[in-house]
Amino acid sequence: MNTKAIFEPVGHESLAEAVVAQVEDLIASGILKQGRKLPSERDLAEMLRVSRPKLREALQVLEERGLVATQHGEGTFVAALTGQAMMPALLALYERxxxxxxxxxxxxxxxxxxxxxxxxxxxxxxxxxxxxxxxxxxxxxxxxxxxxxxxxxxxxxxxxxxxxxxxxxxxxxxxxxxxxxxxxxxxxxxxxxxxxxxxxxxxxxxxxxxxxxxxxxxxxxxxxxxxxxxxxxxxxxxxxxxxxxxxxxxxxxxxxx
Amino acid sequence: MNTKAIFEPVGHESLAEAVVAQVEDLIASGILKQGRKLPSERDLAEMLRVSRPKLREALQVLEERGLVATQHGEGTFVAALTGQAMMPALLALYERxxxxxxxxxxxxxxxxxxxxxxxxxxxxxxxxxxxxxxxxxxxxxxxxxxxxxxxxxxxxxxxxxxxxxxxxxxxxxxxxxxxxxxxxxxxxxxxxxxxxxxxxxxxxxxxxxxxxxxxxxxxxxxxxxxxxxxxxxxxxxxxxxxxxxxxxxxxxxxxxx
DNA sequence: CTCCGGTGGTAAACTAACTTTACCAGACTT
DNA sequence: AAGTCTGGTAAAGTTAGTTTACCACCGGAG
The missing domain is CATH 1.20.120.530 (GntR ligand-binding domain-like)
Known part of the structure; x- marks a missing residue:
């Protein structure tokens, strides 16, 4: 028997993924409630010690998943998860x-x-x-x-x-x-x-x-x-x-x- | 109250760290037993889908932690963990x-x-x-x-x-x-x-x-x-x-x- | 109304992390 | 002694992330 099946390919977590995971955790655990405004991109990027482009990349993923909604000139908000439209998003969140x-x-x-x-x-x-x-x-x-x-x-x-x-x-x-x-x-x-x-x-x-x-x-x-x-x-x-x-x-x- | 304390700085896992974690898991769980020879660096790098330099970086960390020992021209081996000299390594491993x-x-x-x-x-x-x-x-x-x-x-x-x-x-x-x-x-x-x-x-x-x-x-x-x-x-x-x-x-x- | 400070949206140049490729040196097999 | 395994090392090339700057939109103050 060889040892090849033991070691699995290792993909390291990208920075954007790490940010997504953290925000998802906050939403999934109910700490961030629906409708709540997130800090501005500039502030949030500084808090997370992450460059703004990468933070934006993460926010776009979160928006695609329906967990947040961003409005130009306004800010980004946690989506309304109890509304029927948001169901798949919360389900997917729970699966992860x-x-x-x-x-x-x-x-x-x-x-x-x-x-x-x-x-x-x-x-x-x-x-x-x-x-x-x-x-x-x-x-x-x-x-x-x-x-x-x-x-x-x-x-x-x-x-x-x-x-x-x-x-x-x-x-x-x-x-x-x-x-x-x-x-x-x-x-x-x-x-x-x-x-x-x-x-x-x-x-x-x-x-x-x-x-x-x-x-x-x-x-x-x-x-x-x-x-x-x-x-x-x-x-x-x-x-x-x-x-x-x-x-x-x-x-x-x-x-x- | 502001929201600043909510978001913690996010550092993404480096590739070398990911490799270290995988090998540590294999050792900690007893799948890789003491004295066992690891695949060659070239093979292992291919299995893990990682470049050889990064794999070597990971192996060096593992060696510093006393979990493996490498011998030039021979290969790298899982250290003898039951020997008294290895105690701190296993302890640290368990803590992680x-x-x-x-x-x-x-x-x-x-x-x-x-x-x-x-x-x-x-x-x-x-x-x-x-x-x-x-x-x-x-x-x-x-x-x-x-x-x-x-x-x-x-x-x-x-x-x-x-x-x-x-x-x-x-x-x-x-x-x-x-x-x-x-x-x-x-x-x-x-x-x-x-x-x-x-x-x-x-x-x-x-x-x-x-x-x-x-x-x-x-x-x-x-x-x-x-x-x-x-x-x-x-x-x-x-x-x-x-x-x-x-x-x-x-x-x-x-x-x- | 206009203006201003906040917000998100975008693009460029720069830096660091990672990969690829190549070559060197020790150790075993033949 | 040669060939081929192994780890050891270094350079160039590629990708991911950062920095910086500027633009567009919104809401409130003057």
């Missing part, structure tokens, strides 16, 4: 920033629990029928190993439960988040399914969640929702760790001297 | 690589448990007297708030217990590790003490460990040792997270608009 993703899950945990409780309390007959249909679709997709349909069904379930909560504000907020997550969900699900028997557990969790809402059991519904998110979070952390270890083990195996 | 540090703790957990069990079984009267003395010193240092003496006493306790295990190989291995950790311990302890009432808990754990050995209770001693390391690991993770959150909160506070 692992810690932000877990913050997002933490938030989801609260919201999903709240939504499930309200839904169990308030769901109309029509809501319950819709949820029941989705659960059937969920099981069908699982049995037929139809990954895409399964993902869509999962998505539909969460959406239907939020609808059943009858709270307009909640529906609006979560609609934004789901729209945002949609592409992310696909990626996430693909990743989750690579871990052991995670797929079936997720199905069971979704079934339990839906049935609890249909039964009108608030406590059970909230518990099912939060435990579901907890499981997702745990699975992600496990999966990330697992991948890291696998990558290292692979390198060790290659060397086996 | 967080994951490696936790791997180190995992290893310590097993070894300390083993040592404590053997010590409880085999400690002579002299061993027990020495351990008792160290425990007294430990308490004295704590009461007098003498941080330095407290650290030394902690160190002495672990060392004495390993000595009491009467296993030459174990003593030799742990002696290397302690020598390695010594400077690190200071740093670690300073960091640990910044977290809540950690200091007193550590004292209690050390007292329990020492007394269990003196009492000859193998099970209790092993449990005390592993739980001690578990606590240290948990505290570190907590402390790191805490610092991260504090840093972010500080930035938020500055903006408060």
């Amino acid at each position: 920033h692992e810690p932000a993703f877990f913050d997002y899950l933490e938030y989801r945990r609260e919201q999903e629990g709240f939504a499930a409780r309200l839904a169990a309390r308030r769901a109309t007959k029509a809501d319950k029928e819709r949820i029941a249909e989705i659960l059937d679709e969920n099981e069908r997709a699982w049995q037929e190993q139809d990954a895409k349909a399964s993902q869509e069904a999962d998505f539909a379930l969460h959406s239907a439960i939020v609808d059943a909560s009858q709270n307009a504000t909640l529906i609006h907020m979560m609609a934004s988040i789901y729209e945002l997550t949609r592409k992310g969900v696909f990626y996430n699900r693909d990743f989750l399914r690579t871990i052991d028997g995670t797929g079936e557990k997720l199905l069971q969790q979704h079934l339990e969640l839906g049935r609890a809402v249909i039964d009108g059991d608030e406590e059970r519904a909230e518990k099912a929702a939060t435990e579901h998110i907890d499981f997702v979070e745990k699975s992600f952390k496990l999966g990330i760790e697992q991948r890291r270890r696998e990558a290292m083990a692979e390198k060790r195996r290659i060397l086996s001297r | 690589h967080e994951p490696a540090f936790f791997d180190y703790l995992e290893y310590r957990r097993e070894q300390e448990g083993f040592a404590a069990r053997l010590a409880a079984r085999r400690a002579t009267k002299a061993d027990k007297e020495r351990i008792a003395e160290i425990l007294d010193e430990n308490e004295r240092a704590w009461q007098e708030q003498d941080a330095k003496a407290s650290q030394e006493a902690d160190f002495a306790l672990h060392s004495a217990i390993v000595d009491a295990s009467q296993n030459a190989t174990l003593i030799h291995m742990m002696a290397s590790i302690y020598e390695l950790t010594r400077k690190g311990v200071f740093y670690n302890r300073d960091f640990l003490r910044t977290i809540d009432g950690t200091g007193e808990k550590l004292l209690q754990q050390h007292l329990e460990l020492g007394r269990a050995v003196i009492d000859g209770d193998e099970e209790r001693a092993e449990k005390a040792a592993t739980e001690h390391i578990d606590f240290v690991e948990k505290s570190f993770k907590l402390g790191i997270e805490q610092r991260r959150r504090e840093a972010m909160a500080e930035k938020r506070r500055i903006l408060s608009r």
Whole structure:
């Protein structure tokens, strides 16, 4: 065995990329809030100890990603991330920033629990029928190993439960988040399914969640929702760790001297 | 409040640094083992997609850090890290690589448990007297708030217990590790003490460990040792997270608009 | 209204980092 | 002893980043 597969090409971070990363971190962590004006290019360049052209290069990347908007003669501002137009930008941001993703899950945990409780309390007959249909679709997709349909069904379930909560504000907020997550969900699900028997557990969790809402059991519904998110979070952390270890083990195996 | 404190100077990683980091990772994770020959500079430069001069710059840094040794006409080799001469290099490496540090703790957990069990079984009267003395010193240092003496006493306790295990190989291995950790311990302890009432808990754990050995209770001693390391690991993770959150909160506070 | 100081937008010349190419010197194989 | 591996070194060429300067747009002050 040779050692060639061990060493990977190393590309060093360009200066512009470093600047982009720093500003992205500030936005992703919520330190820089939407609409906020950034310091002028000259000032910011001095703060970051970077030349203005390179700073501008970084700002252009951020603008392309929809995270900031610049206005000639005015200044550059953090884009409005809660507006629907900005969704893809925030999603992409979360994909690049692992810690932000877990913050997002933490938030989801609260919201999903709240939504499930309200839904169990308030769901109309029509809501319950819709949820029941989705659960059937969920099981069908699982049995037929139809990954895409399964993902869509999962998505539909969460959406239907939020609808059943009858709270307009909640529906609006979560609609934004789901729209945002949609592409992310696909990626996430693909990743989750690579871990052991995670797929079936997720199905069971979704079934339990839906049935609890249909039964009108608030406590059970909230518990099912939060435990579901907890499981997702745990699975992600496990999966990330697992991948890291696998990558290292692979390198060790290659060397086996 | 202005926004100046938010943006920190950004220095981008030099190419040589990136190469150093990659090779360090391979060594720290144990993929590249001591004495192993690295590919030739020409090959390695090609693998890493880096020019040879820059690769050489990186190798020189690694050599200064004692991680590799190059021989004219022969090649460059991973230095013998278990040899006493190499200790500072590995220690410094662990300080720079967080994951490696936790791997180190995992290893310590097993070894300390083993040592404590053997010590409880085999400690002579002299061993027990020495351990008792160290425990007294430990308490004295704590009461007098003498941080330095407290650290030394902690160190002495672990060392004495390993000595009491009467296993030459174990003593030799742990002696290397302690020598390695010594400077690190200071740093670690300073960091640990910044977290809540950690200091007193550590004292209690050390007292329990020492007394269990003196009492000859193998099970209790092993449990005390592993739980001690578990606590240290948990505290570190907590402390790191805490610092991260504090840093972010500080930035938020500055903006408060 | 005009003007002025702030802002972003652009381009040129300059400097430092990195790459390419070439050649030298030690060490093993034949 | 020759050939070919290895690390050691230096020069020229290329790319990335900095500096400097000037232009265009906006909003408020006179």
